[in-house]
Amino acid sequence: MSVNPQTLVYKQAFKHLNAIDVHLDVYPPSIASVNSTTLSVPAVIYFHGGGLTVGNRQSWFPTWLCNRTTKASYAFISADYQLLPPATGHDIIQDVKDVLSFVTSREFLSQSPDFSGVEAEGAHPGEFRFRIDPEAIAVAGSSAGGTCAYLAAIHCVSPKPKAIVSMYGMGGDFFKTKPFFRGREILDPREFSGYLHPNHGPDTHSDPALQEFASLHSIADSALAYHPQTYHIPGYPANPRMLLPRLYLQLGVFIDYYTGAHENGGLSVSLRDALALKPGFEASDQSLAEFDNLIRALIPVQHRGLFPHLGASRDWPPTVLVHGTEDSAVPIWDSRNLMRRLQVLGVNVELYEVKGREHSFDYETGAEELFENVFDRVEAFLRYHIGRK
Numbered sequence: 001m002s003v004n005p006q007t008l009v010y011k012q013a014f015k016h017l018n019a020i021d022v023h024l025d026v027y028p029p030s031i032a033s034v035n036s037t038t039l040s041v042p043a044v045i046y047f048h049g050g051g052l053t054v055g056n057r058q059s060w061f062p063t064w065l066c067n068r069t070t071k072a073s074y075a076f077i078s079a080d081y082q083l084l085p086p087a088t089g090h091d092i093i094q095d096v097k098d099v100l101s102f103v104t105s106r107e108f109l110s111q112s113p114d115f116s117g118v119e120a121e122g123a124h125p126g127e128f129r130f131r132i133d134p135e136a137i138a139v140a141g142s143s144a145g146g147t148c149a150y151l152a153a154i155h156c157v158s159p160k161p162k163a164i165v166s167m168y169g170m171g172g173d174f175f176k177t178k179p180f181f182r183g184r185e186i187l188d189p190r191e192f193s194g195y196l197h198p199n200h201g202p203d204t205h206s207d208p209a210l211q212e213f214a215s216l217h218s219i220a221d222s223a224l225a226y227h228p229q230t231y232h233i234p235g236y237p238a239n240p241r242m243l244l245p246r247l248y249l250q251l252g253v254f255i256d257y258y259t260g261a262h263e264n265g266g267l268s269v270s271l272r273d274a275l276a277l278k279p280g281f282e283a284s285d286q287s288l289a290e291f292d293n294l295i296r297a298l299i300p301v302q303h304r305g306l307f308p309h310l311g312a313s314r315d316w317p318p319t320v321l322v323h324g325t326e327d328s329a330v331p332i333w334d335s336r337n338l339m340r341r342l343q344v345l346g347v348n349v350e351l352y353e354v355k356g357r358e359h360s361f362d363y364e365t366g367a368e369e370l371f372e373n374v375f376d377r378v379e380a381f382l383r384y385h386i387g388r389k
Helices: 063-071 089-103 144-155 188-197 207-214 238-251 254-259 267-275 285-298 301-306 333-344 371-387
Strands: 004-015 018-027 036-045 075-078 107-110 125-143 164-167 318-325 349-354
Touching: 004 089, 004 107, 018 063, 018 089, 018 333, 036 063, 036 089, 036 144, 036 164, 036 371, 063 371, 075 125, 089 125, 089 144, 089 254, 089 301, 125 144, 125 371, 144 164, 144 301, 164 371, 188 207, 188 238, 238 254, 254 267, 254 301, 267 285, 285 333, 318 333, 318 371, 333 349, 349 371
Parallel strands: 036 075, 036 125, 125 164, 164 318, 318 349
Antiparallel strands: 004 018, 018 075, 107 125
16 A cells, blocks of 8 residues: 555544544545545445454455555545443444545545645645545445445445445354364463453452453554564464453353343343244244344343344345355354344345355455455455446
């Protein structure tokens, strides 16, 4: 990318009187010439992965998607969002809505070395102004960022995304009954006591443990960090937040942190008996619908909108899902499950299964050549739904 992004604060988040700035980066469209002082452009708004507990707008950055987006004369926007814990999915919904509202309510000033059009008033040579067209927004995400994209599909109304792109997105099925993270070691909860609600920690229901968990400060930027090769597990994550999704899934309590519902032992406790009745993927649409209704009845109404396949409706935007068949972090079942639910609703949805590939396959060395066909399909999907006709 030849143009550096513009970093902006799109909101402030508060918890315990502690305020944090939440940022986004704007990568301008590649514009050679325009006959207007302010250009209205499509945009792809991207949310990073990290299990909703770690990362920032530069983590696992999809260079292939950013480059293709800006070369198509769209803006590419990569946004931070509040992380679990102490945030919950409810905070993330608000962040996603705030990003879309922010980027469609202001002008951006950018510079292109190739620009030869009408310069903005008061601007330097080569600079131009642009706005995001609220009728031409796609929301994209990788892994946990896919959850953010799904939440945008459900909750963002004005502006409403015209398209959704999910790379091995998490959230197509929060109600798994089989273990995954194949080949990963079992984590010791005692090493993460500060991130555990007393329901799940080593000091169950102790007042100090509750106070420690309740005192966590808001965070929306937690950079990736790894131990050196000399560590006893070379390259092992050094930021404990990188391991929290695995820990919560290992304990079977991820949805407690996602919803913030820790009362009476947590939401996960009230769902466990019902999950034993979950039908397999080969079940009929009616059986799956009956199971959804059973789960929906057990989830308090204020939390139901956090679960994409329960909150999906016929006005869900056109969607493309991309997933490796050997994904051991987010099983391909998530995307297959969401696709099936959306198809029943009549939503325009496509799933591209990348055979033999693991999680984050698009960051492999030589990914542009290896997966050019898949990337081209995503690009064509975006061009059809938010490109200029």
